[in-house]
Amino acid sequence: MKSLAKADATLRDLAEVLKRRFDGSATIDTVRELRDSDGWPMLICSDGGTETAGNPVIGVRVKSYDAVSKDVFGNDLDAFTPHHCEIAYELDTGNPEPSALDLTEVTAELAKRGFALEIKEIADGTAVDATSMSAKEADRVIEVQDEWPTKGA
DSSP states (O other): OOOOHHHHHHHHHHHHHHHHHHTTOSSOOEEEEEEOTTSOEEEEEEBTTBOSTTSOEEEEEEEEEEEEEEOTTSOEEEEEEEEEEEEEEEEETTEESSOHHHHHHHHHHHHHTTOEEEEEEEOTTOOOSHHHHHHSOOSEEEEGGGGSOSSOO
């Protein structure tokens, strides 16, 4: 059985931070928490709750990497760590639909937590949701934790 504790805690904390940062914003101002079909927690950040294609939407999902082994009952394991985070947004004629500032807010907050970040650019005219995020391979992977020292200076 997979553990969702770390993913849940991370996205719960992230949602609180983003709700404060986006409050009163002229662009993205709504943060909604949900789960994908596999139970992984997600955030959908949008303008006024409008999550349809053609609107500024940022999708965030935290998942753990699959463990290479099975438990004592032969079930697949999902490791408690490490986790990775997917950040997705729709493209509008080759440019991100959300503003660069909004994308930077989300990316910076997740980078502070040391997750590998998978950036997914969703095709123009396709809504950002769990289905479109699952169907899309990462356009770029940023291994944030590789740059951190493992021992004191």
